[in-house]
Amino acid sequence: MKVEEKQAQIYKPKEARMDAEDQVKKYFDWIDYMVFAIMLIVSALVGVYFAFFAKIKQNTTSEYLMGGKTMGIFPISMSLIASYISGISLLGIPAEMYTYGTQFWMTLVSEVFVAIIMGYAILPVFYQLKITSTYEYLNLRFSNTVRMLGTIMFLAKMLLYIPIVIYVPALAFITGINLHLVTPVVCIVCIFYTTLGGLKAVVWTDTIQTAVMFGALVITVVVGTVRVGGVKEVWKRNSEGGRIEFFEMDLDPTIRHSFWTVTIGNFFYWLASCSINQAMVQRCLAMPTLASARITIGILVVGLWVLVSMCCYMGLVIYAYYQKCDPVTRGWIDKSDQLLPYFIMDTLGDIPGLPGMFVSGVFSAALRYLRILLQDLIKPRLKRPLTEAQASFLMKMIVATIGVICVGLVFVVEKLGTLIQAAGSIGAITAGPLLGVFCLGMFFPGATPEGALVGGLLSGAFITWISVGSQTDIAHGIIRFPQKSVSVEGCSADWVADYLSITLSSDSPKKVPEAAFFLYRISYMYYTPLGTIGAIAIGLVVSYLT
Template identity: 30%
Template sequence: MGLGTLDVVMLVLSLLASAAVGVYFSVLGRNSTSVEYLLGGRTMKPLPLALSLMVGTVSAITIMGSAGEMYAYGTQLWLMDLGILLALFIIAKYFIPIMYPLELISLYQYIEKRFKSKWLRQATAVLQLVGGYLFIGFLLFPPSLALQSMMGLSFFVNIIIIGVSCTLYSTFGGVKAVVYADTLQAVVMIVGVLAIVIQGAVNMGGIENVLDIAYHGDRLEFFNMSLNPYQRHSFWLCVIYGFFFTLSNNAVNQSQVQRYFSTGSVRNAQCSVSTQLNSMTALLWEDFLKVLPVFRDWSEIKVGYLQKLIVFLSGVLGIVLGLAVSQFGKSFFTTVLAINGALTGPLIGLFIVALFLPWVPAKGATIGFILAIAFNGVMVIGQQSIPKAPYLPLSKEGCPATSIANVTANVTEIEDVATTIVTTLAPTLAPTLENITTTVTPSPVPSEGIADEWLFGLSYCLNPLWGSMLCILLSLIASAITGYNTPEDVEEKLVDPGMWRIFQRSLKLQIKESFYKTILRRRPRGDHNARDTSDETGTRDPLNNLMDTKDTKDNEIDGNGVV
């Protein structure tokens, strides 16, 4: 399998067009300030940002991974889109209206403002930096592997070509170049995917025939309503996974949040909910470098040049990591899942605590955050000991033996990427060349004899849920031990308005009032701020009248010296 002349021309043109976008915005904003470079002056339009957000989420990993996953395990994963829609509503309704008016560059500035903890802000930024730089390497791996199969170029050459192209337009053009290059790439991506679907359907005799083949191959599955948490996918597991996947990408991820920080208003940001390099630069500058004495007297233009240098060096680091990721071999895909599972859930939980639980102070949030990360780390490591579920039958009927040989030659290197890349390029995987049959049916996975399967055997779709729930629960428990916040400890604009109204009065006072009103059915003595128990007509509860009368008589008796 290889690319024709037209394919190569289109590929080169797309790379050159992306680089040209970077050059254009580099010339246009050669003296840009920090805000202009990192946030586009906060004047970006919703449509290109929406397309950029899509490209930031739907990467090569997603396109190849989703197709391979459904080919290997069925279409149940499609239902994660329902969770995505719910998460987008939550982000637009609750996250953006609080985050956007703060005029942040680094998303984790919010964590410092809310908890008054610079350490906690830097801890979240470090996690994002580590995950972000590794993710750059992961992003370079699949397309480079695909180009190696289709063009015959060295894998290392492909990584350098793609990495250099992205680095150059990100470095010189800033976030505007990234967004508009993403817009161009979104068009290419949509047209390319449609072309593959249409041509594939034509070659297979139409959509009806494709669906018929998928049905008889047990690929079509949409509403598995089982509540069993140990299966790979079900309706509930996929909805949960889609919900937390979107929160992790669009609510607590610097790369994506930086895009809607670039719009001109909250309304524009709410209309859409390779910025990876610029986002890493924003984190490094705002959370670590800006506070250093050496940079205090630097002009905005000089800072802009420094940020371009950071983006360039980040791109170089990403290329190096892309080359390093190739050495993971068969553990590549599981490594991506391990990092995502270990970091996203606790981070989502921390932001939920910050937005909706104003009672929790920095100490409680830190304890919950760290313990949740530790638990999720143990989970994703332990899950690697659990055998993978067997693939659905993988047909290679009609595929030439040479294709099988080419794919099988690298099977030990890309075993875990097989469902994400190789099966979409040439679904011809076979354990050995000598034993070629029409259908590959893997041996069933043993269901017993695996230590700790009760915990590590749980579906990977639940990993971010455990991290979020533990962070929230442990933060509350730790705060109950170390002490809660009072309204004087938190800024109102940093908390969800509905929760702030509940929080306005101290927790101790609310418990005291609840005890008097619901148990004793009376007002606390000496509490002039407590609400009267009279109803809207001004009529007081007779029981309260009786109790107040008794109190008055008792006081009179005490005043006369009668015991």
């Protein structure tokens, strides 16, 4: 029989949750904890090495922020990949495939075009100007006020987004470990190696984490596929479950994920995330030449195609394995975002250290984004220039201070809903307006400082309004998105006796309820395009009038 999502969520006996907790705990033993601890220790030691033992010390802002512009293609490429394959991707993408189907997989289509535009239209501008901060461009092109707008919007995004990145891996700890204890410990380690070792420490730590993450994914995908019965069986079960869907061509903008929303929306979002994101551009500018920077972008695209595809396929494997006994409905886990770690500990826990290897691979250096603060918020307000040693020390203090703030905000993040949509909605608040401001400067010679400032502010306010409104309606159940059906008919007989067959959603239409305000019902994937176009349009009008 089919029932509504609300009914499915209500029927979670306390005994089932307690049994599941005991069941999972036995898989995460001392070897897993040791593997995770080793990962944290290695990350900390990398910072110690570059701070005290490396031949070239991190005593200048050039060394600390740009790695002395001597970084190699391999570590920079791995760092770029690690920047995008965070815990949000590792846990959120498999859950997305399991819950909503494969349409999100088509986001990869737009990444090739983003790489071309970034490598041949945007990066050359930054290289020619020889700047260390992307927002220095806004000062050169417009004014210091516009530059400050860009910096403040960037800071706002990071303060909202970084807590998600820090919190999300904690979802992997479904073994009874206190979330509020684990998160600060991991964050402290991130602060430690970031403040001590600068960009080089972050890049090499990212490289190590990427290797561990890739290894854990490969093992999980291969072993999981074998235990399901092979690739054909995985695909067959997902096809039967209605999860194979790549070309939903409906143009309705209120459909959460269609071919158009994921390709168009992701194009703008990734263009903003890659081409004007300080953390990304900083790594590319750390390369000695523009040609080498373009190579790293190409490697980034290939790496993302591989890792994102593995995450997507992993979601199909998980559904194939739990096709007849959904862990969320059964009460074994609380959120679909916990499916991957639960699957690993449920089916692969007999492989010593693999759960710990996976969890350690989830963590990434979220705090690396905040090094822009010295250049854009501190230096312009000093009465006299700092020495290089003083500036380097101040930068480290800033990163540590902001890191502590982010730890506090983590405890707000756990109240949010679906990972992919929450992260996308929050990121779009500033991604679209910022991209629009940069486009005004690079591609519209007639754009004025007043136009850029007003366009960025009004566009940012508009996206904030619809993003907050949408998330509020979702939280209150006014907006609900249809999920793919699941079943518990294959669970234990005593439990099925009370609950024979169940699905997470009824055969409801694809479009969200009409009761919600139209703008709140627009797919979150369109927030960035709307923000970009809005900033450009308003900016051009104001520029013409002024």
